[in-house]
Amino acid sequence: xxxxxxxxxxxxxxxxxxxxxxxxxxxxxxxxxxxxxxxxxxxxxxxxxxxxxxxxxxxxxxxxxxxxxxxxxxxxxxxxxxxxxxxxxxxxxxxxxxxxxxxxxxxxxxxxxxxxxxxxxxxxxxxxxxxxxxxxxxxxxxxxxxxxxxxxxxxxxxxxxxxxxxxxxxxxxxxxxxxxxxxxxxxxxxxxxxxxxxxxxxxxxxxxxxxxxxxxxxxxxxxxxxxxxxxxxxxxxxxxxxxxxxxxxxxxxxxxxxxxxxxxxxxxxxxxxxxxxxxxxxxxxxxxxxxxxxxxxxxxxxxxxxxx
Amino acid sequence: xxxxxxxxxxxxxxxxxxxxxxxxxxxxxxxxxxxxxxxxxxxxxxxxxxxxxxxxxxxxxxxxxxxxxxxxxxxxxxxxxxxxxxxxxxxxxxxxxxxxxxxxxxxxxxxxxxxxxxxxxxxxxxxxxxxxxxxxxxxxxxxxxxxxxxxxxxxxxxxxxxxxxxxxxxxxxxxxxxxxxxxxxxxxxxxxxxxxxxxxxxxxxxxxxxxxxxxxxxxxxxxxxxxxxxxxxxxxxxxxxxxxxxxxxxxxxxxxxxxxxxxxxxxxxxxxxxxxxxxxxxxxxxxxxxxxxxxxxxxxxxxxxxxx
Amino acid sequence: xxxxxxxxxxxxxxxxxxxxxxxxxxxxxxxxxxxxxxxxxxxxxxxxxxxxxxxxxxxxxxxxxxxxxxxxxxxxxxxxxxxxxxxxxxxxxxxxxxxxxxxxxxxxxxxxxxxxxxxxxxxxxxxxxxxxxxxxxxxxxxxxxxxxxxxxxxxxxxxxxxxxxxxxxxxxxxxxxxxxxxxxxxxxxxxxxxxxxxxxxxxxxxxxxxxxxxxxxxxxxxxxxxxxxxxxxxxxxxxxxxxxxxxxxxxxxxxxxxxxxxxxxxxxxxxxxxxxxxxxxxxxxxxxxxxxxxxxxxxxxxxxxxxx
Numbered sequence: 001x002x003x004x005x006x007x008x009x010x011x012x013x014x015x016x017x018x019x020x021x022x023x024x025x026x027x028x029x030x031x032x033x034x035x036x037x038x039x040x041x042x043x044x045x046x047x048x049x050x051x052x053x054x055x056x057x058x059x060x061x062x063x064x065x066x067x068x069x070x071x072x073x074x075x076x077x078x079x080x081x082x083x084x085x086x087x088x089x090x091x092x093x094x095x096x097x098x099x100x101x102x103x104x105x106x107x108x109x110x111x112x113x114x115x116x117x118x119x120x121x122x123x124x125x126x127x128x129x130x131x132x133x134x135x136x137x138x139x140x141x142x143x144x145x146x147x148x149x150x151x152x153x154x155x156x157x158x159x160x161x162x163x164x165x166x167x168x169x170x171x172x173x174x175x176x177x178x179x180x181x182x183x184x185x186x187x188x189x190x191x192x193x194x195x196x197x198x199x200x201x202x203x204x205x206x207x208x209x210x211x212x213x214x215x216x217x218x219x220x221x222x223x224x225x226x227x228x229x230x231x232x233x234x235x236x237x238x239x240x241x242x243x244x245x246x247x248x249x250x251x252x253x254x255x256x257x258x259x260x261x262x263x264x265x266x267x268x269x270x271x272x273x274x275x276x277x278x279x280x281x282x283x284x285x286x287x288x289x290x291x292x293x294x295x296x297x298x299x300x301x302x303x304x305x306x307x308x
Numbered sequence: 309x310x311x312x313x314x315x316x317x318x319x320x321x322x323x324x325x326x327x328x329x330x331x332x333x334x335x336x337x338x339x340x341x342x343x344x345x346x347x348x349x350x351x352x353x354x355x356x357x358x359x360x361x362x363x364x365x366x367x368x369x370x371x372x373x374x375x376x377x378x379x380x381x382x383x384x385x386x387x388x389x390x391x392x393x394x395x396x397x398x399x400x401x402x403x404x405x406x407x408x409x410x411x412x413x414x415x416x417x418x419x420x421x422x423x424x425x426x427x428x429x430x431x432x433x434x435x436x437x438x439x440x441x442x443x444x445x446x447x448x449x450x451x452x453x454x455x456x457x458x459x460x461x462x463x464x465x466x467x468x469x470x471x472x473x474x475x476x477x478x479x480x481x482x483x484x485x486x487x488x489x490x491x492x493x494x495x496x497x498x499x500x501x502x503x504x505x506x507x508x509x510x511x512x513x514x515x516x517x518x519x520x521x522x523x524x525x526x527x528x529x530x531x532x533x534x535x536x537x538x539x540x541x542x543x544x545x546x547x548x549x550x551x552x553x554x555x556x557x558x559x560x561x562x563x564x565x566x567x568x569x570x571x572x573x574x575x576x577x578x579x580x581x582x583x584x585x586x587x588x589x590x591x592x593x594x595x596x597x598x599x600x601x602x603x604x605x606x607x608x609x610x611x612x613x614x615x616x
Numbered sequence: 617x618x619x620x621x622x623x624x625x626x627x628x629x630x631x632x633x634x635x636x637x638x639x640x641x642x643x644x645x646x647x648x649x650x651x652x653x654x655x656x657x658x659x660x661x662x663x664x665x666x667x668x669x670x671x672x673x674x675x676x677x678x679x680x681x682x683x684x685x686x687x688x689x690x691x692x693x694x695x696x697x698x699x700x701x702x703x704x705x706x707x708x709x710x711x712x713x714x715x716x717x718x719x720x721x722x723x724x725x726x727x728x729x730x731x732x733x734x735x736x737x738x739x740x741x742x743x744x745x746x747x748x749x750x751x752x753x754x755x756x757x758x759x760x761x762x763x764x765x766x767x768x769x770x771x772x773x774x775x776x777x778x779x780x781x782x783x784x785x786x787x788x789x790x791x792x793x794x795x796x797x798x799x800x801x802x803x804x805x806x807x808x809x810x811x812x813x814x815x816x817x818x819x820x821x822x823x824x825x826x827x828x829x830x831x832x833x834x835x836x837x838x839x840x841x842x843x844x845x846x847x848x849x850x851x852x853x854x855x856x857x858x859x860x861x862x863x864x865x866x867x868x869x870x871x872x873x874x875x876x877x878x879x880x881x882x883x884x885x886x887x888x889x890x891x892x893x894x895x896x897x898x899x900x901x902x903x904x905x906x907x908x909x910x911x912x913x914x915x916x917x918x919x920x921x922x923x924x
Contacts, residue, residue: 103601104601104605105601105604105605105608105614106604106608106614106615107600107601107603107604107605107615108604108615109600111600138615138616139509141505141508141509141513141571141607142570142571142572142600142603143572144572145517145572168616170509170511171511171788172479172511172514172515172518173511173514175514175518176514176515176517176518179517179518197757200757201755201757201786203786203787203788203789205757206788206789206791206792207788207792209761209792209795210788210791210792210795262758263757263758264758264759264760264761292723292725292727292758293719293720293721293723295723295758296721296722296723296724297720297721297723299757300721300722306721306722307722307723307724307754308754308784411909412909412913413909413912413913413916413922414912414916414922414923415908415909415911415912415913415923416912416923417908419908446923446924447817449813449816449817449821449879449915450878450879450880450908450911451880452880453825453880476924478817478819479819480787480819480822480823480826481819481822483822483826484822484823484825484826487825487826
């Protein structure tokens with residue numbers, strides 16, 4: 001069972017960039033002094049690269065708008081890295097807080113002007129001349145599809161991002177925006193885990209297959225719920241733990257990722273750990289292919305009932 | 309903030325008729341003796357025209373099947389009006405009551421025969437030779453799409469209505485009927501207000517953008533719920549009231565309409581007041597453009613939580 | 617009211633096989649010694665044929681994987697039957713139990729290998745060289761659309777099934793699989809009855825019309841709920857009973873089927889009775905056409921409220 005059948009890299013769309021199957025999310029690096037240290041960030045990225053993780057997920061707002069700049073400082077000290085990684089960032093959410101005193105309420109901003117300024121600001125902060133994928137962070141009821149299509153096409157044409165996509169979109173939001181674009185949206189980053197399986201049934205993953213794109217999966221470990229024996233599902237942790245032993249894997253988290261990797265829509269899970277040992281352990285998820293019956297046993301225990 | 313950015317008129321579809329951005333709904337004119345008076349109806353219509361509202365919404369069933377005939381009596385006394393207004397009517401609901409003693413149960417009727425007879429009856433009652441838009445009032449589980457498509461196309465070809473559309477349709481009901489038609493459905497009249505925002509998320513407005521049609525919004529003030537401090541949301545009324553002051557607008561109702569007008573799908577709110585002063589006040593909603601953050605503050609207070 | 621307006625046969629798709637409007641489901645024949653007797657099965661099938669029911673619904677798993685073989689034994693004794701019936705079967709569910717000791721958990725299997733082996737096994741059990749329709753029994757989150765499309769096309773090309781379709785699919789699951797196929801899916805077998813009307817509203821029947829296919833309706837009598845005065849809806853039974861008297865029909869079950877037959881999507885109800893008298897009574901549902909108002913009265917009583 002140790003011969004890998006999960007490709008460690010894939011194109012996110014027929015005409016799109018190639019990403020690593022597992023993605024590292026930088027959203028936590030501003031959380032405390034230790035994770036914010038430039039050397040510490042570099043160490044985590046090196047660990048990722050050693051484990052085959054080359055795609056790194058950002059958003060303008062992460063860490064109260066501070067994560068991209070921290071990451072950019074690190075990149076400035078390590079000019080060898082840019083060509084070995086793919087960068088994803090997002091725009092469109094406007095947070096309140098000290099970094100944006102002019103914001104009175106959490107809101108979205110999908111104006112062409114904001115999208116352009118946000119990406120250009122991300123490039124400055126990251127100290128790069130382009131990202132590989134720019135996502136609209138949330139579906140916005142005020143998004144004007146024609147206006148947004150025009151600015152996204154322009155940003156790709158100018159080389160500021162190689163590809164564009166969305167995040168947290170329903171299929172109808174996706175097709176509405178796509179209908180105004182002459183280039184394909186190449187990703188939908190959604191919440192997806194063994195404890196959040198709605199996208200398997202509500203059409204979200206079906207639409208990804210239909211459009212020929214891959215989903216990116218945020219909170220692929222259920223945002224910690226998975227391992228919380230109080231608030232979570234202890235039977236599920238027990239099952240994943242015993243399967244980890246069976247497959248020779250480090251622990252239940254690795255198995256939870258491997259469970260996602262088995263989906264035919266080929267989701268790219270985003271792992272947010274800043275602990276190199278943990279990253280290395282989770283990255284082993286690509287080494288195994290879940291047995292069919294084991295997969296359904298996990299689904300049964302996670303959902304609390306057999307399949308219909 | 310007083311320079312208008314909301315067009316006061318728009319085409320409901322690339323190839324469709326031009327409507328006023330606000331629509332007056334005649335559904336209440338049969339409610340009591342005062343509003344039923346011919347002079348009173350004419351006065352309200354004149355008020356609408358003075359305020360830029362030229363589109364008037366009917367249905368065969370309004371007022372227990374009496375509204376169209378009252379309106380038609382008024383039109384007969386005012387031959388100057390027909391060319392200055394656009395008329396919308398609907399068919400397909402069959403009410404019980406004294407006007408239809410043969411009806412044993414409230415039901416729908418989407419047979420070709422009923423649709424034709426209903427529109428022809430509306431034309432007789434309204435004393436006009438055509439309407440500008442005919443809508444199927446409710447999705448009907450017994451609607452035979454091929455049969456309905458044929459009669460709708462015939463009624464347009466005969467000049468009895470300039471355009472056809474639907475009301476209260478989901479996107480899949482819309483596409484099912486459209487798939488049998490060789491002419492485009494040009495409207496979907498739906499419930500939409502700051503207190504009923506489901507269409508922003510469930511694909512209904514996305515589909516309107518996809519099909520290049522405008523939604524018409526019924527109960528755009530929440531059918532009174534909006535201003536009911538007991539059953540409604542007092543914080544929302546307070547916020548809309550203070551925003552009205554800030555924008556120099558007459559009151560919270562005008563702001564609730566302006567909030568809808570900001571949506572990129574360009575909904576046409578239908579106001580049902582028979583009070584000329586109220587109509588004039590609400591019509592001022594087109595004079596302002598809601599500030600982005602104000603718009604999201606209203607959404608947050610209406611939904612009880614910040615955007616995700 | 618006794619002149620029939622319901623066609624007793626129809627093509628399930630423009631290019632597909634012709635089925636009888638009512639379908640007999642063989643799923644119960646292994647339930648007990650009496651229904652399992654070869655003579656008893658033959659008697660029920662003869663009753664069906666006399667009543668115009670020529671289409672017979674199977675699945676590999678019915679009766680704990682035993683129904684198909686029982687039916688095949690009967691067919692071997694009655695070589696006159698094969699050309700007078702259409703056979704439907706299904707694959708993709710993997711049950712636990714004595715017939716499949718290697719199954720540890722109820723699961724789905726949509727691999728090309730399983731689909732092929734399952735159909736070939738059904739043909740051996742049924743003792744026929746082809747079926748008329750093969751359905752994927754349940755939407756499977758692990759279904760690889762490209763792989764499944766290839767095997768379904770091959771099985772049709774080899775003449776092992778005349779047509780392919782799905783069961784219990786949502787519209788987005790249907791379009792996802794169809795997008796990889798070069799031949800049309802020709803059926804979606806779903807739960808549908810006067811006590812389970814969700815498909816009238818959730819897009820499932822709309823999609824059938826859009827794709828030009830007919831739905832097959834399982835549990836068309838609500839799986840017995842319909843006639844359970846304790847757990848069911850006694851007003852509904854009373855109404856259907858009085859309507860049966862009015863239309864000169866045998867009883868409420870026949871009326872419940874006639875109610876379904878009135879839907880414009882032309883569903884094919886699957887009746888599972890093994891009692892010849894009951895089958896004959898239910899089959900009379902095609903003899904009447906439900907009056908429009910009667911139909912809506914049934915809907916009102918079934919749903920507990922008038923239509924909106």
